[in-house]
Amino acid sequence: MLPSSAKRMTNVEFSKIREISAKAAERANAGHDVFRLTLGEPDFDTPAIAQAAAFEAIKAGDTHYTPNTGIQALREALASKLSNENGIPAKAEEIIVTNGGSEALLDTFLALLNPGDEVIIPSPAWPNYDSAAHMAGATPVHIPMESANGKFISPIEQIETSITPNTKILVINTPHNPTGVVLSKEELQELANLATKHNLIVVSDEMYEKIIADETPHYSIASFPGMAERTITINGFSKAYAMTGWRVGYLHAPTAYYPAIFRVHQFNTACTPGFAQQAALTLLKDGEQAVTEMKESFQRRRVLLQSALEKATNLTVMEATGAIYLFVHVQHNDSNIRDFALRLLDETGVACVPGTAFGSAGEGYLRLSYATSEEDLLEAAKRLVAYVG
Incomplete structure (x- = not known):
């Protein structure tokens, strides 16, 4: 018999988002x-100025390794962006350019967590x-x-009562997916x-920060007094700039955690x-300008979809002003929401992600x-409304 895979991987499930x-x-x-109302991918092309810049860079021979942490000009621009737009006291030497936000997250967790640590x-x-x-090797x-x-709010009291001596990281995601x-x-x-109070590290995922409607303000927790030293901020270009396939993300990490995260990144990608x-x-x-145009388009679509769905008595559209999603409660007769989503696709052609793809709370x-x-x-809303009544 061949040796087995790592035991920790048995708890890592395949993406249920991709299933639908x-x-x-x-x-x-x-x-x-x-x-298809499934994937969180802007349906716009990457702005032409970015495509042109990439073509010119390739023609100029920019096809070799860059510094592990990213090119200096980009890191300086990102530090300036975080300082001026987000109020985070960032320096270029605290930035790592990653292969998407997914890599930034995994690098951070691998660098900071020990077996037995807990992540809220x-x-x-x-x-x-x-x-x-x-x-x-940690425990979520x-x-x-x-x-x-009609709105989801942070479970502050429940979070505090769940903190144990093993709790090390608190995850924050705003604007929130899903x-x-x-x-x-x-x-x-x-x-x-x-x-x-509990001496936790905060990992703040702000990937959707530029896709916010209704003039709702975005705040970065690392800008709050005393938080920059304990917060890793993760962001990227996939959502705001329609660059999902380019895989350009980044993170800002304080001095205490930067070296460990950098080591993972250096040997990872x-x-x-x-x-x-x-x-x-x-x-x-x-x-x-491109960001503004996409943002305005998303806002129109959100209002359009929400208005169409509100015609159904068996649907409750939860309040949402950020990202590119509506989270909708459904009254149905199936044993679970996954079965309903599969039946919905089968019988109407409308593809939606079941909330349980994001955990049992969905x-x-x-x-x-x-x-x-x-x-x-x-058309999707029309079919969904007619289906659920």
């Missing part, structure tokens, strides 16, 4: 109608937090988010107080391609991505 997407693709390949994750949550914790502790007046919630300044202050970094640098300098909900055309959104 794969089945939707099968249906489409068979010639059936499919309306308000749920439902992006499944990578859970997987990265397991890969590091899921705290269900509270629902009040619920679309943007945490308020007051909520973040309460979380900052908890982290300080070495560096992000130089031409992709040049494209990202160009967008940091001149890409705000039971009863569907995540609907509105990163698709207005025409498809309206």
Whole structure:
């Protein structure tokens, strides 16, 4: 018998988000109608100025290794962005350019967690937090988010009662995937107080920070007094700049944690391609118009989809002003929301992600991505409303 795989990997599940997407693709390949409200991927092309910058970089020979931490000009621009836009006292030497936010998260968890450590994750949550914790040999502790007046809020009291001597990291995600919630300044202050009181490291995922509607402000917890020294901020270009396939993310880490995270990154992926970094640098300098146009389009789609769904008595659309999702509670007769989502796809062609793809706290909900055309959104909503009544 061959040696077995690492035991810690038995707790790492395959993505349940991709399950529905794969089945939707099968249906489409068979010639059936499919309306995909699944993946969190902007349906825009990467802005032309970024494409041009990458082409020029390639023609100039920028196809070799870059410094492990990223090209200096990009790191300086990112430090300036974090300082000026987010209020985080960042320096270039505290930045690591990564292969997407996923790598930034995994590098951070592998660098900071020991077997037996605990990671608090308000749920439902992006499944990578859970997987990265397991890969590091740590234990994810899921705290269900509270629902009040049609909106998810931070479960402050439940988080505090769940803190043990083994708790090391508190995960914060704002704007939030999958619920679309943007945490308020007051909520973040309460979380900052908890982290300080219990001496926790905060990992703040802010990937959707530029996709916020209704003039809702975004706050970075690392900008709060006393938080920069204990917060790793993770961000990237995938969502705001429609660069999912370019794999350009970054993290800001304080001096105490930077060397360990850098070591993981150095031996994990070495560096992000130089031409992709040049494209990202160009967008940091001149890409705000493209961001604004995409943001305005997403806001129109959100309003359009929400208005269409509110016609159904058996659907409750939760309040959401950030990211590219609506989280919708469904009254149905199936044994669980996954079975309902599969039946919905089978019988109507509407593909949505079951809330349990983001943990058990998502039971009863569907995540609907509105990163698709207005025409498809309206038809998907029409079919979903007619299906549930």
